[in-house]
Amino acid sequence: MNYLKPGVWALSLLAAASVFAAEPVSVSIDTSKPGPVINKDIYGQFAEHLGSGIYGGLWVGPNSRIPNTKGWRNDVVGALKAMHVPLVRWPGGCFADEYHWKDGIGARDKRPVKVNTNWGGVEESNAVGTHEFFDLVEMLGADAYVNGNLGTGSAQEMSEWIEYMTSDSKSTLANLRRKNGRDKPFKVAYFAIGNEAWGCGGNMSPEHYADLYRNVETFLRAPAPYRPKMIASGGNDNDVSWSDVLSKQLKRQTDGISFHYYTIPTGKWEVKGAATGFAEQEWISTLANTLRMEQHMQRNSAAMDKHDPEKKLGLFVDEWGTWYDVEKGTNAGFLFQQNTLRDALVAALNFNIFHAHADRVRMTNIAQMVNVLQAMIITDKDKMLLTPTYHAFEMYVPFQNATFLPLTLSNNREYALDGASIPEISATAARATDGKVYLALVNTNPRQPADVAISLPGQQVQAVRGRVLTAAAMDAHNTFAAPQAVKPAPFSAKAVDGKLSVQIPAKSVVVVAVE
Known part of the structure; x- marks a missing residue:
């Protein structure tokens, strides 16, 4: 080449x-x-417990020979800081609806080891939990977007997590947080109730999800200075029914509705297309498919406008990016793909679309930050490189909080x-x-x-x-x-x-x- x-x-x-x-x-x-102002969170990132997206790619543990701070790789954190990452979404994705937050607090050597049934069936050590995640976002100078577990969790579990993270009282949960090393509350900018409720988050209808959301949100109480913006899990692709139903039924109980869209060269999930070595036909099909984001933003915004003409609700595209066939010789459940100049153009085309809809689109999260799908950074043991997508994000930094x-x-x-x-x-x-x-x-x-x-x-x-x-x-x-x-x-x-x-x-x- x-x-x-x-x-x-x-x-x-x-x-x-x-x-x-x-x-x-x-x-x-x-x-x-x-x-409108182009919200800085349009340039948000996503770190899921998936492959080496966290373990190895970001987290190596405090005893690693790879230089780190509190277990997080210095080289990767430094590169992300230079990119001015404004927001990080965690712990999923599909992983979020099987994640129980109490598994990820306390002494790391005593945390339960689970199986990541969504991504590769590998062991999940729970070494990265709430405190570790906030160490990362605070090192980056970024805001935190926490995704709650609706699929296998409960209103009580999410309510207790919110209290653990945000309470400044002397409650048992707030004192447990202090015992685990954090005196003052964490700053949670956004909290989502579930993820992809139409699919891996529970195979629900929008009406059923709306009922569950209203029930759960009622109990997610946080003191005013620390209350996060609440996000309802919305639809994907051409299905606007989620934006329609949720903006009608939840407009007084949510700050925004999520939306997911992935760019696939072939348009077929079974055989998506290669990340490298592609012909020009797949170059143009990839760019044509990513430009469909414009249509998705128009249709979902129009559905929300019927019930929210003042545009108080945000449309949060909290998963987007390219999705190719995994690289040969890698675990299919780890979603590792190479990142080329084509991906940089995909990113830039989407930025331009999001800017044009900044009155409604106020946060997005590319999937994902390190080693997974359209990553900013690729690592291999102690080595690290920046992808063309990283450079596109870094070049667009002046547009964060700029006026369209x-x-x-x-x-x-x-x-x-x-x-x-x-x-x-x-x-x-x-x-x-x-x-x-x-x-x-x-x-x-x-x-x-x-x-x-x-x-x-x-x-x-x-x-x-x-x-x-x-x-x-x-x-x-x-x-x-x-x-x-x-x-x-x-x-x-x-x-x-x-x-x-x-x-x-x-x-x-x-x-x-x-x-």
Whole structure:
């Protein structure tokens, strides 16, 4: 595999008609009509007890030879901090509905060993429990999203967990937390009642789940300063009945409704497609399938608008990302897959969609953070590498808590292959907390660069400066032998005669500040 060595993509506008063979795509950013704030939690992460997503990938224990702090790998934590992870969801996923929180407190050598029946049938040591998880999020400077056990748990069990985590009283549970090493309450930003209740969380109807949710939520009492936002487990794919029923029946008892959607190249769960070595047909099918997220956001938002026109409820996409066939020679229950440039484009395309729906979409969690599905980081014993998806997340950091700015795309062409077609350019813009306007562009065409003219009506654009992520091959990826084969490179352009045009390389993600 030959990879494109990162270089400096410095571009400038050349004179008039000789510059472009075709009229450029026009991106016009309207700074006079600021939209909603893009919640930082749209860039949330997900760590489930699944394969080496936690054990080995994140947690090695305090006695490991791998440098760690309180059992968490220093190299991985440092990389995640650099990515400005705002939120982590734990302990699942499907694992959440078989997790009993009391198994994960107290002396680690006395905790019960269980079997992870969802993921590989391996032993679950419970070495990582409530206190360890909060050590991690506090080291990251992130918020905590805790998923409660509705499937095999009870209202009492979840109520006691909330009390254990959030009570500042002298109750028996609060004192047990203190005995286990934590004096002051933990900060729980979000708490979900169950997960995928339509499937692994209990095979329920939305109406039955709504009844259970109302019952459980009634008993999840926490003091006002520590009360988490409550999340109802919603639907997936094209089923909007969950968003419809739950927004109608639970709007006074929940802060938001979850939604799950995974991008599969073939669209078939039985044979999903390979993570590497794929043909261009699977490149375009993957991107076309991930762009269906736009339709899902529209349909679920419309269902919620019927009962919540003020948009008080959030739509939380707390599982999303690519799902391929597992790598050969690995445990099928561990969901390990390689991560390529294609995954970086998938991430960026979804970011752009989430920004456009920031009035309703206020939190998402990519699946998953380390070693599982569309991971940010891959580890092997003491080695670690950053994936192209990691770099996409890191490049988009300026959009966290930025103010969405509407833009107009004109002359956008279609990238087409064998009867399939998608827009060639995807774009999003926002004014960041540093006051600068940022623009992100994705070129979905793996063969052709795209010329793009950038303007801010009423303002003169001087230049753009930022970074580009691309490579020579569609399936370019980082390995332990070549851990920096795919990484961002500088990108800049200056205006000529008050006009600015840039060339966006084939199969690339570009994020720039507009000056």
